[in-house]
Amino acid sequence: xxxxxxxxxxxxxxxxxxxxxxxxxxxxxxxxxxxxxxxxxxxxxxxxxxxxxxxxxxxxxxxxxxxxxxxxxxxxxxxxxxxxxxxxxxxxxxxxxxxxxxxxxxxxxxxxxxxxxxxxxxxxxxxxxxxxxxxxxxxxxxxxxxxxxxxxxxxxxxxxxxxxxxxxxxxxxxxxxxxxxxxxxxxxxxxxxxxxxxxxxxxxxxxxxxxxxxxxxxxxxxxxxxxxxxxxxxxxxxxxxxxxxxxxxxxxxxxxxxxxxxxxxxxxxxxxxxxxxxxxxxxxxxxxxxxxxxxxxxxxxxxxxxxxxxxxxxxxxxxxxxxxxxxxxxxxxxxxxxxxxxxxxxxxxxxxxxxxxxxxxxxxxxxxxxxxxxxxxxxxxxxxxxxxxxxxxxxxxxxxxxxxxxxxxxxxxxxxxxxxxxxxxxxxxxxxxxxxxxxxxxxxxxxxxxxxxxxxxx
Amino acid sequence: xxxxxxxxxxxxxxxxxxxxxxxxxxxxxxxxxxxxxxxxxxxxxxxxxxxxxxxxxxxxxxxxxxxxxxxxxxxxxxxxxxxxxxxxxxxxxxxxxxxxxxxxxxxxxxxxxxxxxxxxxxxxxxxxxxxxxxxxxxxxxxxxxxxxxxxxxxxxxxxxxxxxxxxxxxxxxxxxxxxxxxxxxxxxxxxxxxxxxxxxxxxxxxxxxxxxxxxxxxxxxxxxxxxxxxxxxxxxxxxxxxxxxxxxxxxxxxxxxxxxxxxxxxxxxxxxxxxxxxxxxxxxxxxxxxxxxxxxxxxxxxxxxxxxxxxxxxxxxxxxxxxxxxxxxxxxxxxxxxxxxxxxxxxxxxxxxxxxxxxxxxxxxxxxxxxxxxxxxxxxxxxxxxxxxxxxxxxxxxxxxxxxxxxxxxxxxxxxxxxxxxxxxxxxxxxxxxxxxxxxxxxxxxxxxxxxxxxxxxxxxxxxxxxxxx
Numbered sequence: 001x002x003x004x005x006x007x008x009x010x011x012x013x014x015x016x017x018x019x020x021x022x023x024x025x026x027x028x029x030x031x032x033x034x035x036x037x038x039x040x041x042x043x044x045x046x047x048x049x050x051x052x053x054x055x056x057x058x059x060x061x062x063x064x065x066x067x068x069x070x071x072x073x074x075x076x077x078x079x080x081x082x083x084x085x086x087x088x089x090x091x092x093x094x095x096x097x098x099x100x101x102x103x104x105x106x107x108x109x110x111x112x113x114x115x116x117x118x119x120x121x122x123x124x125x126x127x128x129x130x131x132x133x134x135x136x137x138x139x140x141x142x143x144x145x146x147x148x149x150x151x152x153x154x155x156x157x158x159x160x161x162x163x164x165x166x167x168x169x170x171x172x173x174x175x176x177x178x179x180x181x182x183x184x185x186x187x188x189x190x191x192x193x194x195x196x197x198x199x200x201x202x203x204x205x206x207x208x209x210x211x212x213x214x215x216x217x218x219x220x221x222x223x224x225x226x227x228x229x230x231x232x233x234x235x236x237x238x239x240x241x242x243x244x245x246x247x248x249x250x251x252x253x254x255x256x257x258x259x260x261x262x263x264x265x266x267x268x269x270x271x272x273x274x275x276x277x278x279x280x281x282x283x284x285x286x287x288x289x290x291x292x293x294x295x296x297x298x299x300x301x302x303x304x305x306x307x308x309x310x311x312x313x314x315x316x317x318x319x320x321x322x323x324x325x326x327x328x329x330x331x332x333x334x335x336x337x338x339x340x341x342x343x344x345x346x347x348x349x350x351x352x353x354x355x356x357x358x359x360x361x362x363x364x365x366x367x368x369x370x371x372x373x374x375x376x377x378x379x380x381x382x383x384x385x386x387x388x389x390x391x392x393x394x395x396x397x398x399x400x401x402x403x404x405x406x407x408x409x410x411x412x413x414x415x416x417x418x419x420x421x422x423x424x425x426x427x428x429x430x431x432x433x434x435x436x437x438x439x440x441x442x443x444x445x446x447x448x449x450x451x452x453x454x455x456x457x458x
Numbered sequence: 459x460x461x462x463x464x465x466x467x468x469x470x471x472x473x474x475x476x477x478x479x480x481x482x483x484x485x486x487x488x489x490x491x492x493x494x495x496x497x498x499x500x501x502x503x504x505x506x507x508x509x510x511x512x513x514x515x516x517x518x519x520x521x522x523x524x525x526x527x528x529x530x531x532x533x534x535x536x537x538x539x540x541x542x543x544x545x546x547x548x549x550x551x552x553x554x555x556x557x558x559x560x561x562x563x564x565x566x567x568x569x570x571x572x573x574x575x576x577x578x579x580x581x582x583x584x585x586x587x588x589x590x591x592x593x594x595x596x597x598x599x600x601x602x603x604x605x606x607x608x609x610x611x612x613x614x615x616x617x618x619x620x621x622x623x624x625x626x627x628x629x630x631x632x633x634x635x636x637x638x639x640x641x642x643x644x645x646x647x648x649x650x651x652x653x654x655x656x657x658x659x660x661x662x663x664x665x666x667x668x669x670x671x672x673x674x675x676x677x678x679x680x681x682x683x684x685x686x687x688x689x690x691x692x693x694x695x696x697x698x699x700x701x702x703x704x705x706x707x708x709x710x711x712x713x714x715x716x717x718x719x720x721x722x723x724x725x726x727x728x729x730x731x732x733x734x735x736x737x738x739x740x741x742x743x744x745x746x747x748x749x750x751x752x753x754x755x756x757x758x759x760x761x762x763x764x765x766x767x768x769x770x771x772x773x774x775x776x777x778x779x780x781x782x783x784x785x786x787x788x789x790x791x792x793x794x795x796x797x798x799x800x801x802x803x804x805x806x807x808x809x810x811x812x813x814x815x816x817x818x819x820x821x822x823x824x825x826x827x828x829x830x831x832x833x834x835x836x837x838x839x840x841x842x843x844x845x846x847x848x849x850x851x852x853x854x855x856x857x858x859x860x861x862x863x864x865x866x867x868x869x870x871x872x873x874x875x876x877x878x879x880x881x882x883x884x885x886x887x888x889x890x891x892x893x894x895x896x897x898x899x900x901x902x903x904x905x906x907x908x909x910x911x912x913x914x915x916x917x918x919x920x921x922x923x924x925x926x927x928x
Contacts (some may be wrong), residue, residue, distance in 0.1 A: 184729035295547035339724040
């Protein structure tokens with residue numbers, strides 16, 4: 001494996017540091033990064049720089065998951081992905097802003113700043129890996145960003161910010177050292193300016209890890225499928241997805257589909273009947289798990305701390321009251337309700353059953369086609385001002401097209417595919433479990449044909 | 459006590475694994491607070507559990523030994539509640555599919571057999587420990603937390619409310635600990651590692667009494683709680699459905715919360731752990747590893763070795779004592795070995811509240827004691843005195859015998875003593891001849907006194923009767 005082959009140019013560390021320093025002020029102004037560091041390390045990756053979403057632990061580096069309640073926390077250990085990056089000779093150079101614990105679709109719930117979209121500073125970067133997507137759109141230097149997706153938090157910000165984002169099959173990348181949102185849904189994945197770089201990123205971070213029992217053996221060699229012919233590949237277009245998306249978005253995606261057809265792919269319509277059920281299912285399972293994950297934040301052991309007064313219940317409530325943002329509190333309440341005795345059957349357990357049906361819905365489609373192509377998000381990046389006016393349910397709807405595949409734990413790749421209202425539109429390629437190679441191959445073929453994207457000068 | 463007493467126990471025993479349930483930290487060793495901890499057992503953000511297979515195997519063995527049904531596939535769940543000794547503020551435990559269901563334990567109490575139904579057996583992690591400084595729970599100045607215990611595997615046994623008295627509850631716990639010890643999954647030497655919550659009802663509502671440690675305190679706590687409930691009823695008041703805590707310093711139970719304040723644990727599946735398949739070949743292998751259990755051993759000792767039920771029970775309630783018995787019974791007179799192990803040895807262990815393996819006794823020392831009795835060097839009474847000494851101090855039984863001047867009085871010497879006593883107690887001899895049996899006991903007592911306790915009372919009685927009949 002050679003970094004040079006896929007990263008646009010060999011990393012010149014002196015230049016990287018210089019230019020990063022020069023551009024840092026702007027990156028901070030855009031609220032894309034929360035902290036910086038850079039230590040090159042020799043090895044195969046020749047110091048390839050990686051930016052980590054704030055929820056991904058790296059030893060002794062401040063890691064807050066976008067939450068005030070974790071302010072000051074420096075994990076005493078590396079996440080498995082950070083360890084792999086370091087061992088293979090990569091360098092971690094930044095922690096990127098995100099929605100608090102991943103709770104958001106526009107990165108407006110981050111306790112440390114709301115990332116602004118490099119294509120239009122009035123607009124959001126998407127979420128929850130908004131800082132990661134925005135940074136990659138803004139930073140014209142070779143690097144890979146790591147995001148994390150629970151219900152679409154890699155694909156959606158990638159689409160809004162015009163970058164490539166890969167969410168691998170659940171279990172392909174270890175979650176050891178990832179600050180949990182909802183463990184049965186969380187997936188770490190690479191984001192970059194091109195498909196080759198995300199394929200390389202996945203090679204670096206994937207693989208079985210005894211510290212995460214849900215991991216599986218990785219296929220490795222994801223870069224081998226690049227530059228391969230896609231003639232004969234069957235691409236399915238889920239009707240429901242195109243109906244949900246705005247017309248301008250659907251049109252841009254259809255143009256990309258036409259390109260792939262020209263490259264020899266066979267295109268056919270498919271039905272995903274469970275599409276409408278996904279969002280409510282997701283917003284039961286994810287908060288149920290999240291509300292238990294957030295229980296540990298109580299002002300003891302790490303993060304925010306105050307002089308305790310009264311008994312522990314009083315103290316815990318005070319810290320949690322002050323440390324969590326509004327959306328975190330909303331999800332704790334929602335998730336506590338859906339798993340309460342008396343409601344557990346009706347919500348939590350039922351949602352698990354519906355999740356099974358959603359998986360079967362996809363499995364049925366993948367009997368007919370190799371990959372699915374659809375719009376990533378129903379719209380282009382909205383204005384931050386507008387987002388702040390939206391009620392929670394409206395905001396949740398931005399996940400409508402990404403929630404189903406995330407519930408299914410299947411891989412998905414966002415590739416920028418044109419513009420609507422001068423903002424990037426994302427082509428979403430979905431694959432069956434462990435079919436990362438198929439979507440990477442399709443995405444890379446399209447990207448090559450599409451040509452280089454003109455990123456805005458930042 | 460009332461006929462309507464119903465007691466159900468939820469008992470936690472620590473499983474004897476080398477490392478914790480979800481991480482590699484050792485379960486024993488360094489005692490400095492918070493020295494045996496890691497990101498996982500401290501619940502640091504991002505750290506994850508990975509299941510200790512040994513603990514699961516031990517859990518399966520317990521389930522099988524208690525006659526439980528085991529599932530083909532089981533899982534773990536999160537039980538959420540807030541407490542400073544819980545690093546994650548949720549405990550990873552088993553909820554919907556535990557390792558065992560619907561078993562039973564049969565025990566013997568006052569010569570009668572009693573069966574207690576087991577509702578479920580499950581595996582879970584132990585929380586850390588809190589230490590209240592400067593006062594009791596509510597009045598302390600501050601609290602220290604030690605997470606060394608956090609993540610140690612526990613096996614929880616939940617019974618149906620089949621227990622009828624505090625004594626039965628204690629006997630049940632003893633029996634349970636014996637079974638665990640036989641399975642070699644539990645260290646019985648530390649009573650502190652057996653902790654119970656008890657559901658108690660005396661006819662009306664039930665109260666749950668939490669945090670009872672050890673066998674004796676279980677009996678005490680239950681006795682207090684039953685009295686409390688009966689006193690309420692006497693005064694015409696209802697027993698409330700509530701959770702109470704046992705306070706070992708005062709021996710009383712105090713209300714913790716009422717039914718309305720009852721915690722809702724909001725169980726969800728633990729998403730970081732995959733389902734555990736209990737394949738039939740695995741289960742079979744574990745089943746084969748289960749040794750002969752106490753009640754089976756007891757039956758065999760009665761049948762094969764001719765021990766009385768009581769003797770067999772006394773020996774079988776201590777796994778290492780039973781192992782010692784089996785070894786010595788092969789070489790020596792089984793009855794004699796049984797007498798000594800179930801009598802003086804058991805007595806001295808009970809008196810010192812220790813298990814056989816914690817005492818200074820061992821097979822070699824007891825073999826010597828048995829040999830001395832067998833060869834008439836000492837009496838069984840002497841043997842008891844020697845065992846008392848060598849149980850708590852590492853001493854050679856023969857040296858103790860010499861120190862104490864023990865040496866059995868037999869043969870001519872004993873006959874001489876009998877003669878002396880008969881001559882000196884003519885009145886008593888006359889009384890006996892006239893049918894006063896207690897006179898004989900007096901005479902035997904005199905012989906024992908004269909021989910400095912070194913005569914065998916049975917031998918003395920026999921000789922005495924022969925002499926008087928002459």
